[in-house]
Amino acid sequence: MNFVAIEGTNADFSYNRMLLHYINRHFASEHRIEVCEIADLPAFNADLDVNEQSAVLALDKKIKGADGVIIASPEYDHSIPAVLKSTIEWLSYQLNSFYKKPVLIVGASYGPQGSARAQFQLRQILSSPDVMANVLPGNEFLLGNVMQQFDDEQNLKDPTVIGNLETSFHDFVDYTTTFKK
Incomplete structure (x- = not known):
């Protein structure tokens, strides 16, 4: 399958970026995952013409072409x-990029709860009538205490954490397969 992975921050250093690149490497033999940055996208402004926003249109095209x-x-x-x-x-205004698109939410954070609150909020946003994404229900990958989770090669260290990620990802693949039928 073909997936687009969106790095949800514009920070130069990001454990979430590290997590997405790990996911890409870890599942590379099974699936194609393209990690996309959003740092260069302009701030949303409904007064601007979306057709003049080349970076937004490029991301829209990638999302619409992905499983x-x-x-x-x-x-x-x-x-x-x-x-x-x-x-x-940007992607929901006029473009409808996420419309009925399967979405998996993951997140890493410094605290013990991972990005639980952000993931909850993101689920609400993606499920809104203007976005209408098909967010994988009942499945979260929360990577807490992230500073201790990666080794020097930027690989996850804990076999239990890796197993949780594999379960979440394979559930997402099954979920996505349902929408392809």
């Missing part, structure tokens, strides 16, 4: 980053 989308979001003040919200606004 599913993986979004990795950090948690900033119990919420998703503003740049991720802005990206979703």
